[in-house]
Amino acid sequence: MPELPEVEILRRHLEPLLKGRTVRHVTVRRAKVLGKTPVRDFKRRLQGATFQKLERRGKFLLFKLKTVRAGDRGRLVGHLGMTGRMYLQAAGAKLPKHAVVVFNLGRRNFVFEDTRYFGRLTFDDRSLARLGPEPLGPEFTTAYLAAALKRSSQAIKVKLLDQSLVAGVGNIYASEILFRAGISPRVAANRLTLAQVQRVGAATRAVLQDAIAGGSTIPLDWAGEGTKDGWFYFGRTAETPDYYTERLQVYDRQGQPCPVCGTSIRRLVQAARSTFYCPQCQK
């Protein structure tokens, strides 16, 4: 599921559902996702805690909790990894095969499901310290980006995936951003002109903002049957309008015509990840 737009959409969806709800009981089915937090500590801090705000930093969700013990400022950090999902379902409903952590909130359960177990739900917040600026925040300026890119000879596509450069861009939107900017994914970061850096910054904001706007129109109900992991990016269901499936211009469209010039979209591998681009539009 998850790059910045998907996490932001999930945050907006979950916050009103969780706010004011108190955790009655915690079930941990895969201790791995707690990271360094021991299961016993995790449960002790969460039992009786009440959800307050839900924030986002890059691809991380930050659950602000009012905990039972005074002075224990609860900040639970969530990350969806590659296949994580979070949703509420009736307390009596059957849990999915890969339910990893379940919070009972009374009549409903808040479920963290993660097929590949790459996700995290933990009180260990050290990952956050390594993040660069929010791409939709005031610190993500052309001046910042130019200075940061100057220090790297890595290909710009690979650099966009570096969470310490900018927090929240993943493999799908990195290709989309460079297509929008009209820049080849192979160009070394430190060889971009200032005008190109400016375009990368503007395209980053535009692509992410558009994705959030598009996804926010869709009702989320992952507890229901018939929804798939690819829902956000590619999915077509009875409820999703056609335009939504057209949102991605180049990702996973190898061999298809470029939506701008008709040239065949190409795939290449960089840092062991697929990149998609139009060889005509992106020089």
Add this chain to the structure above:
DNA sequence: CACCATGTTCCTTG
């Protein structure tokens, strides 16, 4: 069986 997949962290090499 082979290859691919929305992510992060750790280890090695230079």
Add this chain to the structure above:
DNA sequence: CCAAGGAACATGGT
């Protein structure tokens, strides 16, 4: 110390 590249993590789809 840093940058860069690759493997590991784990499961499922095609």
